[in-house]
Amino acid sequence: MAFRRRTKSYPLFSQEFVIHNHADIGFCLVLCVLIGLMFEVTAKTAFLFILPQYNVSLPTADGETVHYHYGPKDLVTILFYIFITIILHAVVQEYILDKISKRLHLSKVKHSKFNESGQLVVFHLSSVIWCFYVVVTEGYLTNPRSLWEDYPHVYLPFQVKFFYLCQLAYWLHALPELYFQKVRKEEIPRQLQYICLYLVPGASRIRLGLILLLLQYSTEFLFHMARLFYFADENNEKLFNAWAAVFGVTRLFILTLAVLAIGFGLARMENQAFDPEKGNFNTLLCRLCVLLLVCAAQAWLMWRFIHSQLRHWREYWNEQSAKRRVPAAPRLPARLIKRECGYHENGVVKAENGTSPRTKKLKSP
Known part of the structure; x- marks a missing residue:
């Protein structure tokens, strides 16, 4: 193949x-x-x-349900799905993105950004659909208290754990792809920041992380879709305006939800002990560190957003002012035609008094 x-x-x-x-x-x-x-x-x-490992049968009112713990064997499962992700990455690149980019005739820089946005559009769309299905079926939207009740959440349902394993596999596969895709050295720090930003909620494996990823992925999907439309037609910037509005609202939702679940929900739980073996980190110091981390990440994203928006507006107004300052093309003066004195009659120049002008004698050599 x-x-x-x-x-x-x-x-x-x-x-x-x-x-x-x-x-x-x-x-x-x-x-x-x-x-x-x-x-x-x-x-x-x-x-x-x-398959995910560390399955445990837990008694419930209706019988028994199978949940999953996490451990070192999960690294083997993540490694397998890293190879699956690399294959899917190549399929999307070969059969979709390369065929579209050939028709657009993009420059080298735009071609690299087009491939990046094309891959992320496919990933974010599939992740939003999958994450929304998990959140609805597990009842995290209808019952927000479930985000902090029964903490610590060391036993996860199958689809929650499998979702997190696939998320970690995708963002870890992005590290070798920097080498395989021959990404420029100037772009590597930005790519690493982007990858680390999503590895943190993926590694946390908490219920709140599902909601945060759902909100963030929805915003990122809109951004990369807007960038694809922009590469197809540079005059199409309406989706960027919609993304700018959604971006700010998403930051407020994430901060509000984090403060509600971590600052108020976990603070009212009876179990306030620090026990890493049982997965319990519900202490005041840990909660403050997590909230500080979430707030710092959102502030960093908002600062980058404001910085990029100001830069785009500055470039736009510079272009507009440059167009206004361009002076109109000066009109060339009418070419003066030098006429000889007198007038023409039968092809001969006549003087004003009617006599022919004196011809100039040629000197003999």
Whole structure:
């Protein structure tokens, strides 16, 4: 299976070979794990890569439900889904984004941004749909108290844990993609900040993180969709205005929800002990650190947003003022035609008194 048409062959296991064939290498590894499911000897090990581990049966009023804990074996599952994400990344790039970008004839810088936004639009849309389904089915929207009740939330439902595992796999796969996509050195710090921003709620695995990711992903989806429309038509900037309005409202919602759940909800819980073995971090110092982290992240995002908006407005007004200052093209003076004295008659110049002008004698050499 080849995701890209190669016009040039590279030495086996060389740097260029790995870069151009990393999706095929990942597909081969995933295929080996799937083949391991067919044999009884290797099936147990193969399930370790595919399914979430640490399942526990908890008694409920209706019977028993299966929940999942977290532990070191989750790293193996995350590694498997990193390879799955690399394959999906290559499929989207090859069969969707490359075909669209060829028609747009973008520059090298715009082509890189187009690929980035195209990948994130697909990821954010699928994550918003999946996250919204999990939040609704688990009742976190209809019952906001469930965000802090029964803390610590060390036992997670299957779909909650699987969602977090896939989120961690996607953002961890973005790290090697910086090397595979040959991202410029100037862009690497920005990409690393972006990745770390989403790894924190993904690693927390708390119920509040689902709501925060749902709000953030919805805003990011609108932004990258607006950027795709802008690359297709530079006069289309209406979605950017809608994103700017939604961005500010989302920051307020995230801060309000964080203060409500962490500052008030967890503060009223009876269990206020620090016990890392049981996953209990409900102390005043931990709550303040988490709130400070959330507020700092939102302030940083808001500062970047205001800075970029001011820069765009400054560039816009500079362009408008430059257009007004351009002077009108000066009119060229009418060309003066020098007329000889007298008038023309039968092709001969006559003097004003009617006599022909004296011809100028040529000097003999």
